[in-house]
Amino acid sequence: MSPTARPSGFIFDERCLDHNSGLLEGDLPCPYLEPTPHMDTPATRLRVLNMLQASGLLSIPHPEMPDAPGWLRLPLRVATHREMRRAHSLAHIRHLTRLNLIGGEAGDEAPCGIGSFDVARAAAGSCIELVDAVCSGRIRNGYALVRPAGHHAERDRARGYCLLSNVAMAVRHAQAHYKFARVAVVxxxxxxxxxxxxxxxxxxxxxxxxxxxxxxxxRKSGELDERGAGPSGASYNINVPLWPGAGQTDYKTTWDRVVLPALKAYDPQLIVVSAGxxxxxxxxxxRMMLGSNDYRYFTRTLVDFAxxxxxxxxxxxxxxxxxYCDYYVPFCALAVCEELLGVRTDVRDPFLAEINSHPGQDTLFAHQASVIEQAASFVSDIVPPARDQVEVVWSEADSDEE
Ligand SMILES: [Zn+2]
Structure with a gap:
């Protein structure tokens, strides 16, 4: 079956609204400022969901088969202990289990409210379910609208509003159940x-x-020279640390010079996207300048490639x-979901004209080009591993009790 004949998938678990991230006093807490709501509130996810529904996108027919639904709503599930252990240490899971009862700071700028660990397990489970549906062929591609985010969470530590590494656990699932030897995370x-x-x-x-x-x-992370390590990992990590002020041309050049060539060189069996x-x-x-049309371009080109x-x-x-912009994130997420299915709704982004008109959007600045070209030079070092199935074994994850 042609990939385009399958539906796209969507998963949203209402429990994500229950994650209480507390109050924020800013980067520099000051006794003269009253606390404000934390940056990571449920509002963005709820507004994205409302946008997807109000636009009619989630009920739109399949573009190639008008009698079939365009979207498959995926069943909810919670990440199991074994699934968490594929990406995290036992100590980390025990730490979050304790905080789940009392709440508190889980690591580095990672608030964990009472019950938040349960929510994080649902978020990770949603990403795993999405990847499973993609890998099994139930869907062509799809979107997991989850909270809390996951890409800052490390094996042993919660960081940056993230408790569990949703994407890493989903990738491990593809490796464990589908033996994929080449997975790309963008x-x-x-x-x-x-x-x-x-x-x-x-x-x-x-x-x-x-x-x-x-x-x-x-702050001190994501440099160009962080390129992977060890006998097999070197050259399989690419960072593009653009300077503040990057606009559409800087990002599009990055995409065309680094991301797409890297994917072409690596020849992945699955692409997982961390979509912030x-x-x-x-x-x-x-301090960047992207609009919804840029996220649309990212997704369109990824889907075409895949x-x-x-x-x-x-x-x-x-x-x-x-x-974290309550009124703009919905337009960006809508653009991504439209491109996953390959349709356009009647919704037009009312902010695009202003964003596109700002000076610098159509310029590739020399200081950005320097970073991009350095990253682009790494692509030639990417060689697809010469095997069809992954050989990763997680013996430790199979040995401890839930
Ligand atoms: Zn972020």
């Missing part, structure tokens, strides 16, 4: 995907590519990460 959240990078840093079975704002969060929308023009946690690839056969799983 992370366009404005912050460095340090957690995903660290979990797969010594492996050639996962290519990790992160485009982010240099020196944002984590905090590089948008209006985001409070970054559909045309004999190895990938259309498999693209998009997992929601960050994005």
């Amino acid at each position: 992370d366009f959240d404005v912050h460095h995907g340090n957690g995903t990078q660290s979990i797969f840093y010594d492996s050639d079975a996962v290519l990790t590519v992160s485009i982010h704002q240099a020196g944002n969060y984590p 929308f905090d590089a948008s023009f209006y985001d409070p946690l970054s 559909d045309a690839s004999a190895s990938c056969q259309g498999r693209v799983a998009v997992c929601h990460e960050g994005g």
Whole structure:
């Protein structure tokens, strides 16, 4: 069956709204400022869901088969202990289990409310379910609208609003159940995907590519020279730390010069996307200038690549990460979901004209080009591992009790 004949998949678990991230006093707590709501609120996810429903996208027919639904709603599930252990240490899971009862700071800027660990397990389970549906052929591609995000969570530590590494656990699922030898993770959240990078840093079975704002969060992370390690991992991690102020041309050049060539060189069987929308023009946690049309371009080109690839056969799983502008994230996520299915709704982004008109959007700045070309030079070092099935074994994950 042609990849395009299958439906796209969507998963949303209402429990994600229950994650209580507490109050925020800013980066520099000050006794003269009253606390504000935390940046990571349920509002963005709820607004994305409302946008997807109000636009009619989730009930749209399949573009090639008008009598069939375009979207398959996937069943909810919670990540199991074994699934968590494929990406995290036992100590980390026990730490989160304790905090789940009392709440508190789980690591580095990672608030965990009472019950938040349960929510994080549902978020990770949603990403695993999405990847399973893609790998099994139930769907062509799909979107997991989850919270909390996951790409900052490391094996032993919660970081940056992230408790569990949703994407890493989903990738491990594809390796464990489908034996995929080549999985690519593309992370366009404005912050460095340090957690995903660290979990797969010594492996050639996962290519990790992160485009982010240099020196944002984590501050000393995501440099060009972090390229993987060990006898098999070297060259299978690419970072593109763009300078603040990057606009559409800087990002599109990165995409065309680094991301797409890296995918072509690696020949993945599955692409998992860490989709953060905090590089948008209006985001409070970054200084970048993207609009919904840029996320549309990212997705369109990924889907085209995957559909045309004999190895990938259309498999693209998009997992929601960050994005903190309540009124703009929905337009960005809608653009991504429209391109996954290959349709357009009647919704038009009312902010695009202003975003596109800003000076610099059509310029490739020399300081950005320098970073991009350095990253592009790494692509020629990527060689697809010469095997059809992954050889990863997680004996420790099978040996401890739930
Ligand atoms: Zn982010």
